[in-house]
Amino acid sequence: MSKIFCVANQKGGVGKTTTTVNLAAGLAKVGQRVLLIDLDPQGNATMGSGIDKRAMETSVYDVLLESATVPEAAIFADKCGYHVLGANRELAGAEVELVEVDRREKRLKEALAAVDADYDFVLIDCPPSLSMLTLNGLCSAHGVIVPMQCEYFALEGLSDLVNTIKQVHANLNPDLQIIGLLRVMFDPRITLQQQVSDQLKDHFGDKVFDAVIPRNVRLAEAPSYGLPGVVFDPAAKGSKAFIEFAEEMVTRIGKM
Ligand code: ADP
Numbered sequence: 001m002s003k004i005f006c007v008a009n010q011k012g013g014v015g016k017t018t019t020t021v022n023l024a025a026g027l028a029k030v031g032q033r034v035l036l037i038d039l040d041p042q043g044n045a046t047m048g049s050g051i052d053k054r055a056m057e058t059s060v061y062d063v064l065l066e067s068a069t070v071p072e073a074a075i076f077a078d079k080c081g082y083h084v085l086g087a088n089r090e091l092a093g094a095e096v097e098l099v100e101v102d103r104r105e106k107r108l109k110e111a112l113a114a115v116d117a118d119y120d121f122v123l124i125d126c127p128p129s130l131s132m133l134t135l136n137g138l139c140s141a142h143g144v145i146v147p148m149q150c151e152y153f154a155l156e157g158l159s160d161l162v163n164t165i166k167q168v169h170a171n172l173n174p175d176l177q178i179i180g181l182l183r184v185m186f187d188p189r190i191t192l193q194q195q196v197s198d199q200l201k202d203h204f205g206d207k208v209f210d211a212v213i214p215r216n217v218r219l220a221e222a223p224s225y226g227l228p229g230v231v232f233d234p235a236a237k238g239s240k241a242f243i244e245f246a247e248e249m250v251t252r253i254g255k256m
């Protein structure tokens, strides 16, 4: 049975895609069978896994519109060790096309049921909005991983996301829970970041992951090589932190 997680935060540029590709690669490295789903029409997780979004014949768009199954549309990212259900600009149109159809928020969930035995982890990279695409992700998932920077407004933004997750939990997906908050782009030399990190722990307790992802230029360089940092430069500080995070996820999920 696969465990399905959304990486979500309605803010852009907070590290969702970096978290998704590096967690996928980290989990693959520790022997897990992983499917990464790119639900952002920007296709950054697709490109960051070494798959040319412009050359894809089938993508998550086809799966949402039921013109392809997951095994038909998934591509193996061989350097990364996981499968990718990719996205490109075509996916932006799905938002409109889905308005017309039944069970529109459950399309992804139903497609994933058919590959339940094939993967240990399914990771969904969500777009920076609470759209129909994100809703499909949240309806499919057992939990949400929230990457966040320890900045003043981060806490404020979090309350919208927490409310959305509560609503989806109440109305559409009783399995859904926040798995944890991941501190990313962390710089311990900045006092404010330490303070926000402490506040997070006070407020959310063990919902804050132990692993902390530092700000690390190697993680930012890796996408231009079509690789997650964990594969591009495994010795980099940021990559090591993502491997620790992958191990922490395996342990936490074992207890779920
Ligand atoms: P999102 O998917 O939430 O929009 P991204 O993962 O694309 O965010 O990250 C935004 C930018 O920050 C990207 O340029 C990315 O390479 C960079 N970045 C993300 N995490 C780190 C990190 N830990 N250290 C340095 N740069 C990072």
Ligand code: MG
Binding pocket: 016, 017, 018, 040, 044
């Ligand atoms: Mg992104």
